[in-house]
């Protein structure tokens with residue numbers, strides 16, 4: 001079942017309930033901010049102080065970073081992570097699938113604001129399939145007459161019991177860019193987090209496993225050769241107005257991305273898709 005819901009301030013979202021899971025997706029940003037499979041913990045972390053307001057990104061869930069990830073490399077004054085997470089998308093189709101999953105498609109096309117920031121013609125289609133697994137697929141269709149370059153991310157915030165219990169597998173032997181040290185380094189073993197982490201891993205496994213005590217969450221990624229790992233830790237969290245001070249203890253971002261040197265060029269008339277299928281034990 002799909003319901004259109006609205007908060008008192010006019011903020012709109014879609015609620016999905018089926019035999020497998022429940023999910024909530026805001027039209028602003030096509031921002032999935034809740035997904036919970038039946039008899040499981042909520043998969044995604046959501047800040048207790050998240051804004052559900054016009055033109056503000058929601059802190060948690062899965063913000064979409066597009067058409068650039070992080071700071072734009074030509075003009076750092078442009079908004080961090082692009083415009084897609086703050087634009088209002090259209091829900092263009094919904095389908096109940098044979099296995100009881102629900103598929104929703106959201107679309108974003110250019111307008112005055114996107115043109116002012118990035119003067120290209122494009123169609124973005126975001127496919128969300130809410131089932132036993134969660135499938136997210138962002139397709140960029142270049143409807144312009146010239147090629148364009150993109151970096152992007154499905155900036156997923158995972159909800160964990162305690163960051164101390166977390167181990168991330170699939171990054172072993174991969175080289176990462178450490179944004180805090182501004183240097184490259186190599187990951188030798190599974191990743192544990194006990195301080196601020198802000199890294200882009202290159203050429204890691206397409207299958208990443210997040211272990212949290214008895215919980216096991218698996219990300220199967222397509223179209224991505226970079227994975228961003230982020231946890232702001234204590235001091236940075238305290239400077240963020242939309243993050244509860246101890247929020248960092250129960251979250252970790254594992255972002256299926258095309259970031260930094262993993263940028264993509266999409267030629268006129270071509271489509272490029274970035275996809276992640278998330279499953280849990």
Ligand code: BG6
Nearest residue numbers: 080081155179198199228230255
């Ligand atoms: C991560 C970046 O993807 O997003 C971090 O690697 C950044 O550097 C974080 O701080 C959150 O960004 P924002 O714009 O949502 O505060």
